[in-house]
Structures are given as C-alpha cells and as structure tokens.
Amino acid sequence: MSHIKVKIKEKDLNTIKQICKSFNNEPKELINVLHKTQEHFGYLPAEIQEVVAQELNVPVAKVYGVVTFYSFFTMLPKGKHPVSICTGTACYVRGADNVLQEFKRQLGIEVGETTEDGEFSLSCLRCVGACGLAPVVLVGDKTYGRVAPDGVKAIIDEYKK
Amino acid sequence: MEKVKLTIDNKQIEVEKGTTIYKAAKQLGIDIPVLCYMNLEDLGIENKPGGCRICVVEVEGRKNLAPSCSTEVWDGMVVNTHSMRVINARRTVMEFILSDHPKDCLTCAKSGNCELQDMAVKLGIREVPGQEYAEMSEYKIDFSPSLIRDLDKCIMCRRCEMMCNEFQTVGALSAFNRGFEAAVGPAFEMDIEYSPCTYCGQCVAVCPTGALTEKDHTRDVINALADPTKTVVVQTAPAVRAALGEEFGLEAGTRVTGEMVAALRRLGFDYVFDTDFAADLTIMEEGTELLDRLTKHLNGDKEVKLPILTSCCPAWVSFFEHNFPEMMDVPSSARSPQQMFGSIAKTYFADKIEVKREDLVVVSIMPCLAKKYEAQRDEFKVDGNPDVDFSISTRELAHLIKEANLDLKTLPKEEFDTPLGESTGAGVIFGATGGVIEAATRTAYELHTGKKLEDIDFKQLRGLEGIRKATVDFEGTPINIGIAHGLGNARKLLEDIKAGKSEFHAIEIMSCPGGCIGGGGQPLHHSDSGILKARMKAIYEEDADKPIRKSHDNPYIIKLYEEFLGKPMSEKAHHLLHTCYFDKSRKVEIS
Amino acid sequence: MAKIKTLADLKKMREDLQSKVDLREKADSPESYVQIKVGMATSGIASGAKEVMDFLIEALEKRNIEAVVSQTGDMGYCFAEPTIEVQKPGEEPIVFGYVDIKKADEIIEKYIKRGELVDGIIPQNYQVIDDKDNKKA
C-alpha cells in the first residue's frame, strides 16, 4: 500500500487553503472553517474534509466526527432548490408532518435525499422562528407560511422548469 | 495531602481528597461494576468518559445518581452502591445497552472473554424487554489484514478512541454520527486499511466487547499443519511466553516457555524455533548500523543521520511511514525479528533441510496484531511467497492449544529446536520496553570498546515511564539513549528530531504500553496494569536465567554469519535482513 | 467616528442622541408628557391644521416644554376645524376647536403652562378607545 491520494481541483484546493489560513490554521477553528467551506462549496465531500484535516493538522477521522455530529453540515450536495420543512413544535402542532409527507410523496424522495434530476432536495429543520406563520416551508431563501398539504404542489410547480 | 471521610455501604473510610467514589469503594473491597471506565494505573492511561452509566451509585443529598468512576468524594459523603434505586437503574441501563447489541454470543470471537457478557452475568439479566420492536444499529463489518471491526457490537465506551488518539496519537478512529447512530470508526466509515491505522492493536486490546477483534488465522495454520506436502516451522516471540499462561488460568508473569514449546510440537509443527534467535540477529545488524553511524558521527561526518531509531516494531514503522515520511532515513533499515526469521528460514534453513521455499510454511506466534500486516507487506515476499506465511497472536495460539485438547499446565517443559531456536537473554528482553536498546547496548559496547561488559544489566533503561532517558558511558564516549513506548510518546521524540532538538544517539520505540508484553495480541489485561508489570518481571527473569546474555555471543548467530551471511551489513545481509520504507502519508493531488 | 474615552463623553453623546429616539421614547410612555393630537384629516389640513402642527412643535421646543405632538385622524368635529386634543399628564384630554396659530400660542401659555382654561373647548361626547387604559406603569 502506498500513500493515500486525495484528488481535488487546484482552484478548490487553494480556496480551502485560503479559508484555513484565514483562521490561522488553528484546530480549534475547525467548525468555523467547515462553515466557511460549506458556504463556498455547498457541501463537504470527503476530499474537502481531507484537505481541511491536513491544513489544520487534525486527524481526518476527527473532522468526519465533527461533520457528522452537527446537523448543519452535509456531505451530500443539495438540490438546486433545497426544500426545508420546519418541524419545530409550533409547526408540528399546526400540521407540519402532513406537509412533510406531502412533499415526500410529491418529490418521491425521503428526508436528506435529492431528486434524481438534482432539482430538489428535502430536509427538516428546527424552528426558523417564524412560528406565527406555522407551518413554515423554506425553498432556498424563500419562506412559505401557513402551508397546507394541498398547497405543496403549487410550491413545487413554482420551481419546476 | 488533604483527607476526606466518607461512608460507602455503611462502611467508613478515609481517602485522599480527589479520589473517586469507585476508587474509594475499591479500597473497601467493594467492587462497583464498570464498563466504559478503564485505568492502566502505572501507565497513566485512564478512560473515563462517564458514558456507560453502569457504575452509578446513590449519593445522599444528590438529585440524580452519580457515576462512581468520575465523581470525586467529599467529606461526609454517604454512598450506597446497591440500593433498590441503584440496582434498578443499573439493570435498566444494562438492558438498554443489550437491546442494541447482537445476541450471537455463542459464535462471537469475544465469547468467554467479554466484559459485556460478564456484566450481563453479574447483573443476572435474563431478558431484554421490548426487543421485538427495538431497532438495532447496523454497520458493515470491516476486515483488515490485522483486525476486524464489527460496530454492531460497539457500546461506545470510547476506550479504542482514547487509545488511538490520546495514547497513540494515530488518529485513525473517532466517534462519528450522533445519538443512536453514533459509533467509533475511521473517517467516512472507510475500511481501516485506508486510514492512518498502524495496526498496533491497542483498540483491540481494550475493547470490552466483540466489536474489535483480531483477524483470526488459526484455520490457515491448522490447514498448513494438516498438509503433508508442507514443512511447517514456527517461531515464537519473546513476550508470548510471559503471557500465554494467563489463558490457562496461570498467574500473570508465569513463564511457560518449555510448556509452550511442548504444546507447539504436539500441535504438529515440524520445527519449533524462537524469534529470539532473530532478535539476536537484529542486534547484530541494527547494532552494527548504530555503531557505523556513530563512528562516522564521532569522526565528524555531517551527512550521517543520528539518532538512529529501532525498527523492530511494525506499528511504529507504519506510524512514521504515515506521519513522518520525510524522516524515513532516520530509523534503522534492519527488518524486524519476525521478518529476519522468515527470511533466514526460507533461505538458509530451507536450503539446510532441502525443502523448497514454497513447501516451507513459516508461522509466527506474536503478541502483536501489526505483525499480521507486516507479514503481508509486499517487500517481504519472494515471487509472491511471503517470508512469514501466517502470524497468529498469543490468544490465537491459546485457542489452538485448547482445541487440540492440551492443557498447557500439565505439559512437560521442552527445548526449542536448533539452529533457529537458540537465543540469548538479549533476545528475550526484546519483549519489554527498553529491551531492544539494552540488548543493543550490550553488544555495541563490547564491539565499540573491545572490552568485556562487567555489569550486563542496564537497569536505567528499564521501567514503565512513557519516555525514558539514560546515558551510557562507552569508555569515555557518553552515549545518550532515549526510550519511548506508546506512539504518542514516540511522536514527541520525533518532533524533537525534526526540530533538530534531539540530544539522543539512539532511540528505541515500541508502540504498545510496556512494549510487546502489552501488545494487541496478548491475553486481555482487562485494565489491570499489574498484569503488564508481572509480564515484564518474567521477561527480565528469563533473561537472567539464560546462560548467554549477549547477542553476539550466540553460537548459532556466529555460525549463521560464518556459513551464510558473511558479516553484519554485508550485501547478503542487506538483501535478506534489511528493508526500506514507503511514504504512506495522505497526499493531496491536483485533479 | 470618534472614540468614547470617558463616561462623560458617553453622557454627552447620549444627550445629543436622545432627541433622535425621543419621539419614540415619549410615545412609548406618553403619560409623563403633554400630548397634543392634531386632527389632520383632509378637512383639517384644508383648514390649516398642518401649519398649526408645525407651529406647535416649534413653539413647544423653544419653550422647553416636553410634549408629544402627533397627528391623528378625523376627530369628528368638522364644524370646528382645526381641532387639537391636549392631554396633560394625569388629566383628562381636552379638545379645542378653531385653533389657529394665535390660539395655539394661547393654549400653550395659558393651559399647558399655567393650567388656565381658554376659550374654544369642545365638550367631549366620545370615547377614545386609546384611552381606556392608561394605567400601565
């Protein structure tokens, strides 16, 4: 067995190096670094974690341990239109689960998955603080309030080409 | 030291401030059950995440139950370790743990030696309610050359993670995921083979369940023994004889060298040899290399690299290949005793008994799991045929002996075969931390000074401290020697060398706590460091009992050089007994 | 931006800045100030309410009277436009009709400053929802 190769585009490598450097390559800044990196790449695939690990001199297993601990970090690319359903308590008691089920049915994917065409991904989040509008659905940055299951199709259609 | 008084189960005791309830209770003879907690006292290795919650006790005035492993006592504390509340809680927690643990105990590699099983017995668990609909965590099983990971059996005690990161600083393992999905493993749940794992096996040595076990080669060995076309040769590492007895109920530290030889013979090995012979050979090569570099250095050669580092420990070799590829010219190029043995067995010895290489099977009995991986390395193969065919651990040997209906205790003591079974005390002490360098010193001193060494015991090189330093006077030339066991300690010495701050001429490094006696293939110590100390004592006793105690005095070694190798570091020796190292660091490449 | 080096600096700065949020501060706890509401429906504006309001704001400030002048909708007294409602702390509101600048000046000087009533009070015959609860401390 020779050394493990991690392949990455030069541009991306430099970006990650830059980010790590902006945090002085300090291991305690790992989470900040991951935030910035995910902000840039949209997700944190293995090769990116490898580079971050090298730059911060942290075992890559630890980086992975951190990435998988925090629900904000994802190793999968999100869809072009990430759909997030708030499942905070206020939304729950106002029927968020039915809305979620309807999204799953309409998109044919489970939570955490992306549609085959890469258009939509589905996730749940806890309370965006728009409890007055419960149940709340986010598509990208746009917020939909008081969503009912029968309104789901219309929301999806808005984004269909 | 400030003292505090407390009451545990109605018994009064006075202990030092800062003592935990668990330790205080132990002083009273109360054995509070623990699962995740592990303490190798003399080595400064302690695992107390407070995670399993089995050791909870009731403390008067406290709202909830206290984990005794990590709760410090206070003056006037009143503890109850077996109230109804405690017993109910402990059982319920145990039921939780078992509800997420496979129940295939009968066929589990850890059966009979499993701390979780023992705990279920101790608590008298008879059923796990709700199991019908209880989801269990599922992971794929990871087979590597040395160890097998079955995370379904992981109970998140975190001992392996602690050993891998804090003690070894290898960083191959980390907890990943969260909550019910959490487990311990390499990044991206990749096979451990692709991680920076060195196969030191310390994770296996501390795992309380069957989640981490060695890759079992006993079937391969039995098949070889049963094959009439094969001549099967066995070599046994020095640390094995100091620990094998434990598997047969003997007290730790009981030497069973003769009984082991007898058992091996009865198992059907054609030749029972000793790795110690190869250890002596290692000293000849490594010691000569040390002297060579040293002499050049003393003569002002600026090119020569010092200190020289030992290279007998395969996990250590992997460690610097992974982490210090730029320093691969620092360690000695000498192969480990296991590989030297294999190489000589399949050339010199095979010729001697006129057996073709491919018909000779070399089996090694090792206290180590990294040796399994080492035996498979490509550079130790000739046309695909490995110098060492199978490497099995002390534990696997015990299984083989038991399976053959042999009781080690009642076997007669027998002697190793010649020529590769003859060894000196110097070869024996390879099994304990500091032993290799002590053996090397015995030889190097005499070769360098040309004088006979009067006091052969370099006691200053022995002990359990993580990093030890000693200066040996080579007749006016002070030689600075460093010793580290545990890769975390090794890393410190390496960082010093890298920074040009190292004061040493020679350094011995062993990966495991206490050296090979604490190897990942040894009978489980179940967090009793007294066992390691007893094994260490046995090693030095064995050395003291040997008639010859310096490697260069071994008559068969002398003969080997005369008949076959020429002299140390000769071209032939280089070819058969030395190796080179490979950069295994993780490299980022532009795609 | 200059650094604030002492507490005195901060205090001085606060004095300057207070007026900026003053409006809101008083609106939040108007009970402690004189409140003047100027009826500013279309008809009110047509009859000069805007000028009255501007005058009131300016005059009160010049005369150092802490007061909140606000506009409000139709007060329902179209016959007497422009109308203003004045409420002194702890007192019932009083509505004045036919307020021009001169009248406004008089209201400030006599009623607000000295508590004397002036002509033009319109008797109340309505209930202000807003004033049902003024007890909040």
Next chain:
Amino acid sequence: MHLLVCGGTGCRASASDSIVESLKQELENKGLSDEVQVIMTGCFGFCEKGPIVKVLPDNTFYVEVKHEDAVEIVDEHVIKGRQVKRLLYQDPEKKQSISDSKHMDFYKKQIRIALRNCGFIDPENVDEYIGRDGYMALGKCINEMTPQDVIKEIKDSGLRGRGGGGFPTGLKWEIASKNNADQKYVVCNADEGDPGAFMDRSILEGDPHAVLEAMAICGYATNASKGLIYIRAEYPLAIKRLKIAIDQAREYGLLGKNIFGSDFEFDVELRYGAGAFVCGEETALIHSMEGLRGEPTIKPPYPAEKGYLGKPTNVNNVETFANIPVIINKGANWFNKIGTEKSKGTKVFALAGKINNVGLIEVPMGTTLREVIFEIGGGIKDGKKFKAVQTGGPSGGCLTEKHLDTPIDFDNLIAAGSMMGSGGMIVMDEDDCMVSVAKFYLDFTVEESCGKCSPCRIGNKRLYELLDQITQGKATMDDLQRLRNMCEVIKDTSLCGLGQTSPNPILSTLDNFWDEYVAHIKDHKCPAGQCKDLMKYVVIEENCVGCTACVRVCPVGAISGEKKQPHYIDPSNCIKCGACIERCKFDAIIVK
C-alpha cells in the same frame, strides 16, 4: 415622523424588507423622504400578525402589512393623517379595531426589560442604543464600581440564568471571578435550540448592543478580557447584526483596549454552532467552540474552573445578559421588586401553537399561565378548547387546566412537573393527542442526543419506540409501567441535562393524561383522533350513492364497489391518506 418596520426573522420571512423598500420608494415619490424616516427594527413580538408596521409618534400599529400597502400607508396616514383601518389589529373578542399597540391585550400585561429595545431602536445603529442609555451601565461599572460591587449588585438583584437551569447569575460570576488565571473568558450562549423558541434570536436581532454591553460588564466583574458569542449558524440575521454591533462598539472604543479610559480591555468574537441542540449544555458548548464534537463532559470541573481552552469561563445565555445593563442602571432593588420571591424580574416566552396571538412576550415572573394564554395570547385558536401548554421545550412537560392559575416561576414550574427551560410555550387544543406530543418530543431528543451516554443514546430511542407502539394500539398496560420506569432511570442516570430531562414530556403526560394513554392501549382509540394507525375509514352505506369518485382517487386501490352500489374500503390496504373523504360529495366516508 417614524415608520418602524419589524425586521425580525418572522416578519422578514413575510418579506418585511420589501415593505421597507416600498415605503421608502413611496415617500420619495411624494417628496417626503426627509421628513419621514423608515426604520427596520427588531422583533415586535406579535409575530402572529406580522409583518408589523408601527407609525410614530401616534403609535399606530398596523398588522399583516404587505408591500403593496405602502402606497396607502403613505397616502392616507402620512399625508392625510388618516389611519388605514383595514390594517389595524382586530380584537378577536371585542370585534373592534385597535390602533395603539399599548391597548392591545397582547402588550398590556407585559413588562419589557430584556426586550426593552426590541422593536424600538434600529439595531444596526449604535447611536440609537446610546440614546437609550446604552453603555451607561458599562461606564458606571468601570468608573464607579469595583468588580466586587458589580457582582454584589447582580447577586442582590436575584437574577437567575434564563437559559433553563435557573442558576443564580451573580453566584456564577462570583465563582468565575475567584478562579485565577492568566486568561478568562465570557461566553454568551446563543445556541437557542428548543423547537419553537426564538427569544434569544429576537434579542440579538433587536438589541445586539445590550448583549455586548452585558458581556463587557461580566468581563469587568470576572476579570475576563475575551468574550465569545456562540450563535447558531441558522440565525444569519442575528449574526449580521452582531457583527455590525461589534464593529460599531469597537469604533467607539466601547470594546477593545482602555475602555472608558481605564485599564479594562474586552473584545468579543463570534463562534458558530452548527445545529446540535446538546450544545446548549455549557460543557458541550465549550467543546464545540474548541472545534470538537459537542459532547458534554462530567461536571465538576465546571466551566468556571476549567472552561474554554481549559481556562475559567463564565457562560450565560442571551436573555440573562440582556437583563444586566438594566439592573446596573436601575439598581438591584428596582429589579428584585419585580417577580416572585425566588424568581426575580421578567421572563421572555415564545408563545406558539394553537393560540391566537403567536409571538414573543415578556412578563413579570409570577404571571399566571392563564393570563399569558388567555389574555396576552388571546385564547385558543378557532374557538377550540384548551387542553395543555407545553413549557420548557423538549426538557419540559405538559401542563393542564389545573395549572392555569399557577404563577410562572422557576420553582413552580418544576413542582408542576415541567420547567422554565429557555422559554418556549406551546399551546395545545383538544385536537392534539398527548401521546403523539410526547412522541414528537422524544423524536427530537433521539435526534439530538449526542450519543455519549447509554441511557440517553439508547434509552430515549426505546422510549420513542414504546410510544410508537402505544400510538399503534400495540402496547399493554404493563408497558406503561415499563415506560415510566425507563423514564425515571434515564432521568436518574443520564450524563447531562438533555438526558436528565428528556423523559419529562412523557412523565408529565402520564401524570396529567393517563386516561389518554389507557384509551390507546385498552380501547385502541386515539381520543384526539390524531393517531392514524388507530383510525379506520369506513363508508356509511346509507349516504353512499356509488358514484365511484372515491375509487378513482384512492392511490392504493383500497376501495371497491359496483356503480350505484355502496362501496367498501379494505382496511388492510387503506393508507389513511384522506383523499377519499376529500373527494366524496355525499359525506359518505368517515373516520372512526
């Protein structure tokens, strides 16, 4: 004239920033830009009716404003002085419109200390904060008080931590101040993770300087020169405003070296959480700030001894900090007159669920649940019956009718089987199945458990599974005993606060809604009609005309029947999607 537009996340979600744009545009069109200022403020709290626009000085309170309303607001209110009636708040009981927020029941009972500046000042302008006595408390501490004086003042005020535990803040500061070290830290816990709670976010968005000032005061009192705010990455607006606030405070020299000309130095940095509820626990939070997995560790050592990077660290939550400047300015004796004997001051709650006025409120400790729910909250939505109120989030419990007159404070809520928590308050009505509610919370805990200790990692999963069995009608009465035992053991043995409180939603519903559990088990019925597995869709033969509409709409082909003959729903195939009921024009399908 000022137009205040709510810039809280809730209102922004309803595009309140486009309202600001439209108002500004409209004012410009009418040439009024100089006279009328449009200001985006923090949360007004009345999120139910957002977006909110408040017109000053006359205090008119417009609700549910859309950007197209801007023209009317400017034309009618600003120019003509006439309120836009249709945008006023309608009192649901009195059926009257109310123009002044002060007179809305929602605001009447509130006392705003922590939220004093929210919805009042421009959070992105330090001058407005200074105009409201901002940084005076810090100045007072540095110039007129010793650190001991500050600690004494906070201790005397009786302030207790608002993050959930209720630990006396002054005492916490005192412990941190007594531990000597070359470096100490002040940490603001802004990792608000309760589902349905957004108090901290609103404060940070509406009044970020209050938190900075309080942290500096804490730094002065405990001799710490570095402050860290651990904030959820999911709060982009709060992060933005904090960054602006930190920059402004630095520019004014209110953060940095030689604050107010003294030797005292203090600066603040942001650290981001990444979506782990357990990081609300202070040791977990500290590990997270160190770049590690947010797993809690056993206390002691407490953060005050060994915290961030091993140094003494004082951790308080956002709301706790927001109280500090007021206490210093107005004095401990002013503060401790508000509230109850053991819980001083006010508490901010995020009121949500089946209630008319969803929003953020701040009431004196000792206010009853009834006042909060029925007066401030405006009662239950759609005229339904009140069933329970859940306080304390996943760590709290469900309280019922009989607790309505309990004055809210730390100790009373615990005595009633719930807890204050960080201040989430979710109201449930008759349609909510309490077993399902408990299951909802356990689902949350299972997902958020860090996995370090076995009772929390595995036990909560088992609780969830057993609740699931109950909602499917598959459990026995013995299981209820087992459920309670598991709950008690998990509480008794878990490592950190998360596991020690996670069974509370079950225990409190077992106590208060025992009959509902029994109904699921013995009668296989969900009294609230929420548990799908216990529902059955049946055709009422008399009503069914055999139109086959339901057959065509059923996605799984569970309905059969001849044309013009009554149909039949096969319960083994039916997935209870409800499509048939929706389609049937004859009310011939019901849920039993």
